[in-house]
Amino acid sequence: MTSLIRVQTDALEPWQEIAKFQTDNFNGHTDFGATATFVGTMRDLNEGDEVFEMTLEHYPAMTEKKLAEIVVEAESKWPLLHTLLMHRVGIIKPADPIVLVAVWSAHRAAAFDACRFLMEALKHQAPFWKKENLVSGQSRWIAKNTPGIS
Amino acid sequence: MTSLIRVQTDALEPWQEIAKFQTDNFNGHTDFGATATFVGTMRDLNEGDEVFEMTLEHYPAMTEKKLAEIVVEAESKWPLLHTLLMHRVGIIKPADPIVLVAVWSAHRAAAFDACRFLMEALKHQAPFWKKENLVSGQSRWIAKNTPGIS
């Protein structure tokens, strides 16, 4: 079982990262039948305002601890084989990927459920904060996340 | 809005295909905030037996029609921006990706829900059939899918 958690200021290339994680750790393995992934990407419009860029701040020691905890929690709830969790911090531009969650399991129900759980847990528990710099010149902290259930 | 549906005998490289679909059609777009994907991969063990390879048969005219219908249905249920759906047929070896579903939407709830819906609809409605060739020399048709809800 391989888990990788990474918080980075560098640009995130999610599909390359998934392919690399798989190649590096379990290429050709025949135990996983299901891979579910989620990528969150920066939009340039929020609450009707054009966003020029975003600053993503975090609480490094707690981020690390909390992300590790939610991965352990997911692994205790579902029979996961591998988990990949990556998050950008620093200056983010529209169309930049911000977050990547990928899980590998034997069957699809566990993969789908765990991927969604990890994403919701990350959004609600991990200490990240987004500040939007608007095209208008103003800036503002995002007050809360959009709901994860439609 | 771009939708791509492809059934192929060639090997499927899901992460490359997702990256290419995005680069070719909507790279740098700032309207999608959420991408949910699922990849189904061949395992070498099923119902306690070692599987050497699989033959995936389909009903080409109906596959095409049915996959297009379920994409249209997903697009009517959720505000999807782009949809990618790929499926292997022919001879499949363990660790080969079989199916890829990827959806892009503004928000994560729609992306998660639509990705899972497409996968379940594909498994229950699209006319594909798997025959397993066992290491023992026997071969057998898979009778039914594993459940999608845990």
Add this chain to the structure above:
Amino acid sequence: MQTIKVLYFASLRELIGTSETSIEATGPVGAAAVWKAVNPSVELPGSSLVAINQSYASLDSMVQPGDEVAFFPPVTGG
């Protein structure tokens, strides 16, 4: 007189030993009757599915001359 094309897939194709056959028809005929006409000595397995012109149908559905009707087991893709 027009042709009804009859297709078989997967285990049903192997059961019948062919992937395609046809019958001639002058009017609508039920899907179950199509099976009986082309396979008088083989009972259709209970879990079988039917499609008419590439859309799911039932054994009671009417097949028109010129249609394509397919018989196959439960699908197992993905």
Add this chain to the structure above:
Amino acid sequence: MQTIKVLYFASLRELIGTSETSIEATGPVGAAAVWKAVNPSVELPGSSLVAINQSYASLDSMVQPGDEVAFFPPVTGG
């Protein structure tokens, strides 16, 4: 006498004008009291969260000498 490290993030960091301060303590003190001790003239915004040693806590939770306590607004990552 040991130090309690106090951290602020995001809008609370900007409200206070610093990211870190500290107080000296000889025994356990409630998180709310830590805030009051270091920011006597600023009320903690109602939606604020508290973490002690990088784990979520409440304003009633006790902070021990040597602990790290952080105050921040609702998280908005992902």
